[in-house]
Amino acid sequence: MVVDGTGQARYQADIAIDHDKIAKIGKINTKAHEYINAENLIVAPGFIDIHSHSELSTLVNPAASSKVYQGITTEVTGNCGSSLAPLDGPMVAKVKERLVDYRLPLSWRNTREYFEILRQNKSATNLVTLIGHGLLRQTVVGYRNREATDIELERMKAMLAQALEEGAYGLSTGLIYPPSSYASTEELVSLAKVVAKYDGIYTTHLRSEGDRLVAAVKEAIIIAQQSNVKVQISHHKAIGQQNWGKVNQTLELINQARERGLDITCDFYPYLATSTGLSALLPDWIFGGQKEEVINRLKDNYQQIIDYLNQERSRQDGWEQIIVAEAKNHKDYEGLTIKEIAQQLNQKPAEVAVELLIAENLSTSMIKFSISEADLRKVLQVDFSMVGTDAISRVKGTILANSHCHPRTYGSFPRVIDRYVKSNLISLEKAIKKMTYLPAKKLGLQRGLIEPGYFADLVIFDLEKIKDCATYSNPHRYAVGVEFLIVNGNLVIKDGKQLSNLSGYVLTNN
Ligand SMILES: [Zn+2]
Incomplete structure (x- = not known):
């Protein structure tokens, strides 16, 4: 059964893959090198984790097992204002120090060189890179709580433009985290204009997800309006009981902005606890x-x-x-x-x-437990929300699994299907669209749909079996139910077990 990413009803078909692309869909009798029997299974486009933080973990271990067992084939890294490129000034020593823990050398400076390292390192998933505003500000302004001067702003814009030129997909902000939080709306608009010029996206961890949530969403809308940038509101939610219900208002604001022609969307993880x-x-x-x-x-x-x-x-x-x-x-x-x-x-x-x-x-x-189930369901149901893990990739039995973590790391995508599709809150077709076509369209990827000519990223899962296994007390558990995973035409999971293939591409927006 093919759930093709468009949101349309599932249909039965054979799918032929030629090299890294989908070649044909329908009744196919051509001979092939390899056959997968997907009887009684769902075939969907590989899931796109629109909110990932794997920029460093992929260098530590490219297997990304916590992600692939969820059916994820593409990760959007560098979110919440934090990326590993471009590096300059004081950030060179800082990042070098971070890498020491993993015995990794620092051998890049600009984004082009970083992509080269990612390519050499290989990866199980495709990697999209955003440029962190926090990184730019630390590099140029430092940790001081003040406005950037004109010269500093020009320098940040130039760094950003070069990174976008070299293939980054946009800018991310983490406006609760200093020094990102010291930026004025004007500074963000100036930078967002650069992103818009390259048709990139602006992802934002809002200035507040609690008491000042509504004002923070309004700021994101103003940034979209004044720069014409495509905005992605990250892990949308209302934190703290006193703020529960505010997403009704924020979703309505986003809806109105969308009706005015602005490209504003959001993502969420299906849990009631945050992690930061x-x-x-x-x-x-x-x-x-x-x-x-x-x-x-x-x-x-x-x-x-x-x-x-x-x-x-x-x-x-x-x-x-x-x-x-x-x-x-x-x-x-x-x-x-x-x-x-x-x-x-x-x-x-x-x-x-x-x-x-x-x-x-x-x-x-x-x-921290601070989100309401009713709010989560509201955000999940709007047609402009996508799914993200908000997590680094982890591999059990390695250094990447030696600390406690949020279960969303291992479970977000299957959990949406297990909890919210199987209980009929949302149809499988609509849920899959949030995980595939919506993020692909936002980023301009030729992925996220099952259509001839599209890249062959496919997840093949058992609808009965698929579920998250990670819990708050026992987070390091892989999800189950994904029987096959194909990344750029290569099997990454076969018969429910990850293979050693690292067939992900470093995706560049140029
Ligand atoms: Zn965040």
Whole structure:
């Protein structure tokens, strides 16, 4: 049964693949080198993970098993303001240091050289690269909380233009993360205009997904309006009970903007918990400057921070809703809630959080239950939403699986099918369209549809069996039900098992 990505009803057919392209669909009697019996299985275009963070993990291990077992054949990397190219100035040493943990040399500077490294490294999935605004600002302005000068803005625009020229697909922002958060709307409009010139996309982790969510969506719409850029609102949701229901308003705003002709879409992951740095709990004023400065401010204003955190938690979801994910120096805390750790230590939860941040040099992540099921269903059902994992690729039994993580890493795509298609909230055809044609169209890829001439990225799965297996307490579990996965005409999964093929392409927008 072919679910072709268009959203149209499934139909029965044979599919012939020639090299890396789909050659023919219908009743086919031609002889082939290899046959796949897909009887009783669904054949769909390979899933496109519109919100991935695999830019580094793919270099560490290109197998991307956590993704391919979900049926993903293309990943859009460099999201939320963070990419690995282009590198210049202070970022060279910084990235070099990050790579040391993985014993990787830093052998690129510009985006063209980065793509060359990706090609040499090979990958199980196709890779799309966005340029991180956070990276550009760190390179040019540093960590200072101020507007960019005209000269600095010109420099960021030039860096971005070169990267787009070399094949990057657009710009990503992470507007809650400093120093991305220090950018004015005007700065973002200027940069978005450069992206529009190359027909790229602007993906945005909004300035607020909580109390100021509506204003943040309005800002994204203004950016679309003033630059004519194609906008993708990342992992759309309303965080914190007091904000639940706000997506009704934001989706309506997006809808109205779309009716005015703006290309604004969004994505989501099908879970009720978020995952980000634990430092995201801290007040805005604490940031600015280098990490040491932030930590010093944390120590100098200890009681004030504790009071702030307690006040926020009493207003929002409590400490029992926050799980420590990655904590390099406190492996025994991983997977526990802040409340559980506090009980163990006989300490106050807020103190545990602040002390953990200091001990981990701010680099610790959390999983936080803060989204409502009703909101998730709303976002899932609109016809302009896509699916993303918001995660790096992981491979069990390797360095990429040695820390706790959010189950979305391993389960997002099958979970949409298992939970929301099988319960009839959305049809399989519509769900598949969100995972394939919609993101492909947004990016301008010749993928995401089952049509002659399109690249042969196909996922073949058992509709009964497909499901996510990763849980909050046990996230490192591959999804099941994908029987075959084909990337550019090559089998990556056969009979439910990943092969060693690395047939993904580095996709460039030029
Ligand atoms: Zn994000």
